[in-house]
Amino acid sequence: xxxxxxxxxxxxxxxxxxxxxxxxxxxxxxxxxxxxxxxxxxxxxxxxxxxxxxxxxxxxxxxxxxxxxxxxxxxxxxxxxxxxxxxxxxxxxxxxxxxxxxxxxxxxxxxxxxxxx
Amino acid sequence: xxxxxxxxxxxxxxxxxxxxxxxxxxxxxxxxxxxxxxxxxxxxxxxxxxxxxxxxxxxxxxxxxxxxxxxxxxxxxxxxxxxxxxxxxxxxxxxxxxxxxxxxxxxxxxxxxxxxxxxxxxxxxxxxxxxxxxxxxxxxxxxxxxxxxxxxxxxxxxxxxxxxxxxxxxxxxxxxxxxxxxxxxxxxxxxxxxxxxxxxxxxxxxxxxxxxxxxxxxxxxxxxxxxxxxxxxxxxxxxxxxxxxxxxxxxxxxxxxxxxxxxxxxxxxxxxxxxxxxxxxxxxxxxxxxxxxxxxxxxxxxxxxxxxxxxxxxxxxxxxxxxxxxxxxxxxxxxxxxxxxxxxxxxxxxxxxxxxxxxxxxxxxxxxxxxxxxxxxxxxxxxxxxxxxxxxxxxxxxxxxxxxxxxxxxxxxxxxxxxxxxxxxxxxxxxxxxxxxxxxxxxxxxxxxxxxxxxxxxxxxxxxxxxxxxxxxxxxxxxxxxx
Numbered sequence: 001x002x003x004x005x006x007x008x009x010x011x012x013x014x015x016x017x018x019x020x021x022x023x024x025x026x027x028x029x030x031x032x033x034x035x036x037x038x039x040x041x042x043x044x045x046x047x048x049x050x051x052x053x054x055x056x057x058x059x060x061x062x063x064x065x066x067x068x069x070x071x072x073x074x075x076x077x078x079x080x081x082x083x084x085x086x087x088x089x090x091x092x093x094x095x096x097x098x099x100x101x102x103x104x105x106x107x108x109x110x111x112x113x114x115x116x117x
Numbered sequence: 118x119x120x121x122x123x124x125x126x127x128x129x130x131x132x133x134x135x136x137x138x139x140x141x142x143x144x145x146x147x148x149x150x151x152x153x154x155x156x157x158x159x160x161x162x163x164x165x166x167x168x169x170x171x172x173x174x175x176x177x178x179x180x181x182x183x184x185x186x187x188x189x190x191x192x193x194x195x196x197x198x199x200x201x202x203x204x205x206x207x208x209x210x211x212x213x214x215x216x217x218x219x220x221x222x223x224x225x226x227x228x229x230x231x232x233x234x235x236x237x238x239x240x241x242x243x244x245x246x247x248x249x250x251x252x253x254x255x256x257x258x259x260x261x262x263x264x265x266x267x268x269x270x271x272x273x274x275x276x277x278x279x280x281x282x283x284x285x286x287x288x289x290x291x292x293x294x295x296x297x298x299x300x301x302x303x304x305x306x307x308x309x310x311x312x313x314x315x316x317x318x319x320x321x322x323x324x325x326x327x328x329x330x331x332x333x334x335x336x337x338x339x340x341x342x343x344x345x346x347x348x349x350x351x352x353x354x355x356x357x358x359x360x361x362x363x364x365x366x367x368x369x370x371x372x373x374x375x376x377x378x379x380x381x382x383x384x385x386x387x388x389x390x391x392x393x394x395x396x397x398x399x400x401x402x403x404x405x406x407x408x409x410x411x412x413x414x415x416x417x418x419x420x421x422x423x424x425x426x427x428x429x430x431x432x433x434x435x436x437x438x439x440x441x442x443x444x445x446x447x448x449x450x451x452x453x454x455x456x457x458x459x460x461x462x463x464x465x466x467x468x469x470x471x472x473x474x475x476x477x478x479x480x481x482x483x484x485x486x487x488x489x490x491x492x493x494x495x496x497x498x499x500x501x502x503x504x505x506x507x508x509x510x511x512x513x514x515x516x517x518x519x520x521x522x523x524x525x526x527x528x529x530x531x532x533x534x535x536x537x538x539x540x541x542x543x544x545x546x547x548x549x550x551x552x553x554x555x556x557x558x559x560x561x562x563x564x565x566x567x568x569x570x571x572x573x574x575x576x577x578x579x580x581x582x583x584x585x586x587x588x589x590x591x592x593x594x595x596x597x598x599x600x
Contacts, residue, residue: 059235069232090214
């Protein structure tokens, strides 16, 4: 059994093409109301770069490589942790009206907000 | 043999992570499922990071003696980098969100650049393709790092004015060509085995220096109002850089996550630019504000100030109100007061909706977040295309701290720099109240004809203070009625 991965030439291009298409389609359906959390959420997703940083650091054999590798993990971890923290905070704030189906649009809100809301 | 099991686990977790990222982003596309979406993506990140320590079982011979030190360094870097960013992300004010995203994004770009640097200094890339991809990823990552830092400085007010010099574009172009030239030379020297004119490490330093300088030079002349679009571009850049370095490291999770973000970021950039009626080219390579010195169209009418309390009472007896919030509201920290006022109106039977322009705030969608933070339910918040036709049937449009996004000149005045930008039709409402600090112009520096309209009254003052007065006036009515 062999689990090591070798990606080259057209295989890489296929992966890039399909991933780009997926990203395009997924984002195309996001309502404008979520643009800021989405930007920060996609910002979080490229925090996966920290994994590459760990790989580079573990394979470092000189002081210079260790230094830069440390830097890579430091920055990548910041990207991932910070991106998650702010995105999670923002998304937790989006709440629907009480006693009201979430998707009701253009409705009048008089009845549901009987005085206190 | 020893390496097969770790390899399998890494492969399986990376596959899982790639799936969870895309599924998470998909769930983020609706307010109902969005909070779970980020959790899903978060789980993917966590397992991928934990599994990445299994690389320790499969490292090169030259790195073996350093393994313990490197493991320690990795854990320290994770704890410090992750901890500081987590802490700052938890406490940052929602109004400072664009700056914060810019910094996190720059960090990602820097990490991608640093990975490329390790590969280059260690001469680890084999083959022209790998080397070229490493260098391109390094270039994009470095530009994203330095550009994001300039964007942060501009949004945070550290750099106040766009820096523009004569011949700037030619100079930037020159720096870009030099960077690419050095990169090409590195490939040539490595492949041909020729002795470089200057030592290899210095060439690499020169390459990164030029790339970083290019990011700074490219961002400096762009005005603060365009920074959100710039951050969005750099977000896409970082994604692209991560994807390319993922190819170099032969890690499909990085390739997929990076490219998904690269494409998503590019689409988001185009959507934002469209909402601002600008092309991305126009934002990057022309200087906004140069054309604003045109003569203003003749504006008839006068500014008619009214008291905050009177405006508040008028809205209390209206049947429908649409609120157009702008960044001025956030500057005055008036969102909580605004929602308090809205709840009073709703209690009195007034139908209240929020109309949010795509570029309200310093970042598209930021106003939605600021309203959500104040507790406004998302089903009261409407986007431009969903609500614009409703203004004509609405009793009152209350414009708070917004200006350019309700300027009718965008519809009519061909000479105006914002001509063609989609605006909220607040001027079509039967009555318009505009809450404003003073008689100043908007971010784009253009006079607003809406303020001079017959149906418009100005309420001068700090948004929070004005709303407090409105709340008091309406409450006083209530107690009188009860007594």
